[in-house]
Amino acid sequence: MKLSFQDYISIKIHQTDLNLTKFIKSKLEDFNLAPEQNLIMMLLWEKDGLTQNQLAEKLDKDKTNIARMSSNLEKKGYIYRAHPKEDRRSLMLFLTDSGKELGERVIPVAEEFNDIVCKGISSDELIELERLLTKINQNVQEQ
Amino acid sequence: MKLSFQDYISIKIHQTDLNLTKFIKSKLEDFNLAPEQNLIMMLLWEKDGLTQNQLAEKLDKDKTNIARMSSNLEKKGYIYRAHPKEDRRSLMLFLTDSGKELGERVIPVAEEFNDIVCKGISSDELIELERLLTKINQNVQEQ
DNA sequence: AAGTAATTGTTGTTATAGCAACTATCGAGA
DNA sequence: TCTCGATAGTTGCTATAACAACAATTACTT
Numbered sequence: 001m002k003l004s005f006q007d008y009i010s011i012k013i014h015q016t017d018l019n020l021t022k023f024i025k026s027k028l029e030d031f032n033l034a035p036e037q038n039l040i041m042m043l044l045w046e047k048d049g050l051t052q053n054q055l056a057e058k059l060d061k062d063k064t065n066i067a068r069m070s071s072n073l074e075k076k077g078y079i080y081r082a083h084p085k086e087d088r089r090s091l092m093l094f095l096t097d098s099g100k101e102l103g104e105r106v107i108p109v110a111e112e113f114n115d116i117v118c119k120g121i122s123s124d125e126l127i128e129l130e131r132l133l134t135k136i137n138q139n140v141q142e143q
Numbered sequence: 144m145k146l147s148f149q150d151y152i153s154i155k156i157h158q159t160d161l162n163l164t165k166f167i168k169s170k171l172e173d174f175n176l177a178p179e180q181n182l183i184m185m186l187l188w189e190k191d192g193l194t195q196n197q198l199a200e201k202l203d204k205d206k207t208n209i210a211r212m213s214s215n216l217e218k219k220g221y222i223y224r225a226h227p228k229e230d231r232r233s234l235m236l237f238l239t240d241s242g243k244e245l246g247e248r249v250i251p252v253a254e255e256f257n258d259i260v261c262k263g264i265s266s267d268e269l270i271e272l273e274r275l276l277t278k279i280n281q282n283v284q285e286q
Numbered sequence: 287a288a289g290t291a292a293t294t295g296t297t298g299t300t301a302t303a304g305c306a307a308c309t310a311t312c313g314a315g316a
Numbered sequence: 317t318c319t320c321g322a323t324a325g326t327t328g329c330t331a332t333a334a335c336a337a338c339a340a341t342t343a344c345t346t
Contacts (some may be wrong), residue, residue: 010163017160020153023283089294133159140166232324
């Protein structure tokens with residue numbers, strides 16, 4: 001059974017992800033915020049004081065990526081980092097005033113983005129989509 | 144309506160894509176082939192002699208990515224590149240013997256990968272998944 | 287208490303991914 | 317034919333993404 005190029009669902013998922021990233025990137029350009037940097041900020045806007053290690057777990061990313069993105073966010077002045085007294089190995093991330101102010105402007109953009117993505121898709125369809133993606137994740141992680 | 148982090152379908156798609164990439168990367172490691180390099184090879188195994196521009200269109204990628212990946216594949220000895228006489232700006236990619244032989248070993252791995260990804264998902268569900276992803280692609284490209 | 291394990295973060299490397307600016311070539315119109 | 321615009325690739329840059337190797341710190345074990 002020779003599969004053709006477009007038969008692979010993984011390729012379709014990959015292309016969709018690239019399109020989504022390109023779109024959100026253009027939306028965030030005005031805020032001097034890259035897409036993955038925004039994910040860290042989204043978590044901090046919910047509750048700051050998270051360590052890089054906690055961010056790596058929540059975002060399911062390598063700690064090296066979190067370290068570099070955190071460093072960039074610090075350079076941009078949206079956060080500052082501090083070692084907690086209890087464990088001087090860890091680095092906690094805190095929002096600066098600039099970072100807090102940014103949230104008030106970016107969160108509406110993120111929600112607008114989500115509305116556009118989900119336009120014409122019902123709640124049931126969204127749930128089904130999430131279920132199938134979860135199934136695929138399980139399939140590849142069982143290996 | 145304040146959305147929480149895990150409510151964004153785009154994040155779920157992104158995570159799934161990363162998991163898929165990580166998985167296929169591990170499968171292709173033995174063949175000295177990176178995931179996106181493999182996509183180029185997949186197209187060439189179907190029919191070689193494509194130009195970099197044609198590959199960029201088919202893979203919906205920036206021409207710079209294709210140029211660099213093609214260069215890497217050439218260094219690895221899987222392809223060679225030649226300017227056609229009709230248009231000396233273009234670069235056509237052709238399989239070497241090593242590249243052809245590689246296909247015989249990698250294509251079964253790719254199909255096995257696809258079987259694992261789709262395990263426990265029916266044809267109807269797969270079609271529905273593709274339909275929803277297509278809808279999302281349309282939604283963000285209409286902007 | 288001392289030595290070893292494990293944990294947390296950083297740096298270096300490779301591979302995408304896309305934008306801007308550039309070169310070389312081709313094509314179309316005056 | 318000459319100019320100019322379009323096309324095809326390349327190089328430089330920034331931003332992910334993951335792995336290996338490393339340093340600093342903490343926790344565990346005896």
